Amino acid sequence: MTRLGVAVIGVGSIAGQHLRAYAAHPDVELVGVFDAVAERTRAVAEQWGGRAYASLEELLADPAVEAVSICTWNDSHAAIADQAVRAGKHVLVEKPLSKTVADAEGLAATVAESDRVVQVGFVRRFSANARTLKTFIDAGDLGGIYYARATNIRRLGNPGGWFADSSRSGGGPLIDIGVHVLDLCWYLMGCPRPVTVSGVTDSRLGNRAGVTSLSRYKVADYDPTLSDVEDLATALIRFDNGASLLLETSYSLHASADRLEVAVFGDQGGAELEPRLTIVTEKHDTILNIAPQVDLTTFDFEEGFDSEIGHFVAACLGEGPQIAPVEHGLEMMRMLTAIYESAAAGREIVLD
Incomplete structure (x- = not known):
C-alpha cells in the first residue's frame, strides 16, 4: 500500500x-x-x-x-x-x-x-464514547433530538500567551474549549441549521495570575499581564427543526471544580456523553439508566487524536x-461569531 x-x-x-x-x-x-x-x-x-x-x-x-x-x-x-x-x-x-x-x-x-x-x-467527534453514542442515535434509539446541553468550565484555566490575545485567537474559552462541546452536541443532534443565537460574555476575573496554589497549563509565551479575552461565555442556540442547545464555558470562574458535561435529549431517550457515557430510556413504565460496557466511557486524549x-x-x-x-467548520464559525455579536449587542442574533 x-x-x-x-x-x-x-x-x-x-x-x-x-x-x-x-x-x-x-x-x-x-x-x-x-x-x-x-x-x-x-x-x-x-x-x-x-x-x-x-x-x-x-x-x-x-x-x-x-x-x-x-x-x-x-x-x-x-x-x-x-x-x-x-x-x-x-x-x-x-x-x-x-x-x-x-x-x-x-x-x-x-x-x-x-x-x-x-x-x-x-x-471529540472521533472519540470512542462519541462513536458509540452516535450508533445509538443513528439507529433512532433516542428518537428525535430536541435539546442538548454543553458545558466546559475551567475555574482556573487561562493558558495565557496567544490564547489570551484576541488579535491572534479571536476569543477566549468560547472559541478555544467551548467549541469542542458545542460542536460535539451539534454533531450528535444531526447538524441542524441554526436560526437564532443569544449569547452573553463576561470579562471580570482576567488571568488570575496571583492564584499560585493550583497548577495550570501555561503556553510558552505566557504573560501574566495579558488577557483581553472573555472569562465566561453562555449561549442559547435555536435550530430550524425546533431543537435548542444551551452552552456554558469559562477560563476563569469561582466554581468549586472544573466541569465537563455533554448531554443530548430525545423524545425516546437521552444520553450523557461526559463526564461518562450513560444512556437513559424507559421500558415497562420504568426509567432505565444504561451503562454501555465499553473500554472508554469518557474522552481519552490519545485515543481521540489517534482516531x-x-x-x-x-x-x-x-x-x-x-x-x-470544511462546511461544518464554517457553520461552527457562524455560531461562534453570532454568540460574540449577540453578547456585544445585548440582543438575540437572527442568522440567515
Whole structure:
C-alpha cells in the first residue's frame, strides 16, 4: 500500500498529538515539519524525524508532502489551509477553522473548487464514547433530538500567551474549549441549521495570575499581564427543526471544580456523553439508566487524536468518508461569531 506523505505546520503543544499519531500510523510517512520559530522546527524534526523546512513555501512546494496538519495560531488557520489546498495538499486544520466567518467562507470556496480533503480538527467527534453514542442515535434509539446541553468550565484555566490575545485567537474559552462541546452536541443532534443565537460574555476575573496554589497549563509565551479575552461565555442556540442547545464555558470562574458535561435529549431517550457515557430510556413504565460496557466511557486524549488522524488518513487515501468537513467548520464559525455579536449587542442574533 502507498504511504501518505504528511508534514506538520506549527509545532506548538497540540502538534505533539498529531506528530505522535502520524508516527504510529502504518500508512503514513512523516515527511517533515515547519514552525515560524526556526530553532523549534529543527528540534522537533530531530525528535520525530523528517525534514526541517525553512519556510512554509518550501514545505508546500515539496511533492513528497501530500497532506498537512495545521497547528498554528487561530488567525492563520484559514490562510494556510487555503494556500495548502491551492498547492494540491490534503489538509487537517485544527479548530477553529478560522478567526472570522469571511475567512471560513473564502476557504470553503477554495475547497469546493478542488478535490482535496479538508478536515476540521473537531477531535471529540472521533472519540470512542462519541462513536458509540452516535450508533445509538443513528439507529433512532433516542428518537428525535430536541435539546442538548454543553458545558466546559475551567475555574482556573487561562493558558495565557496567544490564547489570551484576541488579535491572534479571536476569543477566549468560547472559541478555544467551548467549541469542542458545542460542536460535539451539534454533531450528535444531526447538524441542524441554526436560526437564532443569544449569547452573553463576561470579562471580570482576567488571568488570575496571583492564584499560585493550583497548577495550570501555561503556553510558552505566557504573560501574566495579558488577557483581553472573555472569562465566561453562555449561549442559547435555536435550530430550524425546533431543537435548542444551551452552552456554558469559562477560563476563569469561582466554581468549586472544573466541569465537563455533554448531554443530548430525545423524545425516546437521552444520553450523557461526559463526564461518562450513560444512556437513559424507559421500558415497562420504568426509567432505565444504561451503562454501555465499553473500554472508554469518557474522552481519552490519545485515543481521540489517534482516531481523528486515522479518519483523516483514510479519507486522503480514498478509503473512508469525511467526518468533519470544511462546511461544518464554517457553520461552527457562524455560531461562534453570532454568540460574540449577540453578547456585544445585548440582543438575540437572527442568522440567515
